[in-house]
């Protein structure tokens with residue numbers, strides 16, 4: 001009698017555990033919201049978005065008037081540039097791979113090391129950076145104030161002359177509109193069981209199961225927004241450069257996997273050429289520690305039970321949704 005009770009208790013408990021597992025995992029994978037919420041001090045308005053779009057495409061934002069945001073974040077390249085590393089001011093290569101601006105408004109921190117806390121804070125970085133657009137912000141304000149079209153637009157949108165703070169706000173507002181339409185994966189999550197091929201479904205099972213990807217790649221962007229050391233390379237100290245903490249060395253923000261098939265090459269240094277290469281990198285397994293003895297942040301990965309590289313790549317391809325149509329504007 002006693003024994004019976006124990007056995008049924010064990011059965012009951014184990015049922016509970018297995019019944020809970022898929023639910024927890026499902027709540028980690030959610031559709032992309034259709035809109036980015038704007039901060040209170042920078043509400044999105046159509047006129048502000050239009051102004052931001054012009055600034056985004058305007059090479060006069062750079063020191064030599066040759067480079068715009070869209071030079072590196074090109075609409076026809078999923079708002080990246082297709083390069084491992086892009087040439088910045090004077091043609092010198094930057095140190096990190098260009099990130100996409102698609103769906104970027106859903107992040108809570110920006111850049112590979114998370115050093116900017118808002119899109120407003122992020123926007124002036126590349127303009128001022130000596131290695132990117134190399135533009136003096138005082139000069140930029142003077143330059144834009146001499147363009148009548150911009151003077152009128154800043155007056156209408158902000159009630160001021162062109163100034164750095166409102167340049168940043170307009171750029172941020174434009175980027176918040178770069179939200180992709182539902183991907184096959186979103187349609188699948190919404191209940192359309194045929195939206196994914198059988199191979200992609202197998203990939204999804206691995207992704208949220210044995211391969212452990214979902215530990216870090218979760219939520220609407222398939223990024224937890226946290227920082228990890230995968231040992232991709234040991235040149236760039238990553239997050240440690242801004243936190244000053246030794247344990248943050250070589251850590252980078254988990255990238256979004258939205259439209260990932262369109263933004264090759266991959267990783268913070270652009271060292272992986274294709275999605276097959278990235279998945280093979282994970283599949284081979286990552287050593288437990290780097291050259292300086294720092295342990296890597298990969299305990300959650302169980303590579304032994306993950307062997308279907310093609311299925312994983314098929315799943316990753318299902319994460320692409322159509323980008324909103326943006327035609328390069330006529331500049332004032």
Ligand code: HEC
Pocket residue numbers: 056061067068069070071072073086087088089094096097098099100101104107109110111112113119122123126127132133171175
């Ligand atoms: C010369 C190429 C280049 C130009 C020009 C450039 N960017 Fe970038 N962008 C990059 C690179 C490289 C990164 C990643 C840098 C890092 O993490 O240190 C990046 C990162 C970003 C991010 C962060 C994305 C994320 O996922 O956190 C945003 C947003 C962004 N850029 C917007 C802009 C805007 C707006 C402009 C124009 C004012 C601009 N960029 C100009 C190359 C460029």
Ligand code: HEC
Pocket residue numbers: 207211212213214215216217227228229230231232233252253254255256257260263265266267268269275278279282283297298300301312316
């Ligand atoms: C421990 C957290 C973690 C786990 C688990 C994880 N990733 Fe990542 N992933 C990251 C980080 C961090 C990066 C960026 C690393 C870098 O550039 O140094 C990354 C990069 C990527 C990239 C390249 C993205 C880009 O824009 O360059 C892809 C694709 C990717 N991961 C897919 C996967 C797949 C598939 C799995 C499961 C096999 C997985 N990840 C498991 C954290 C993780």
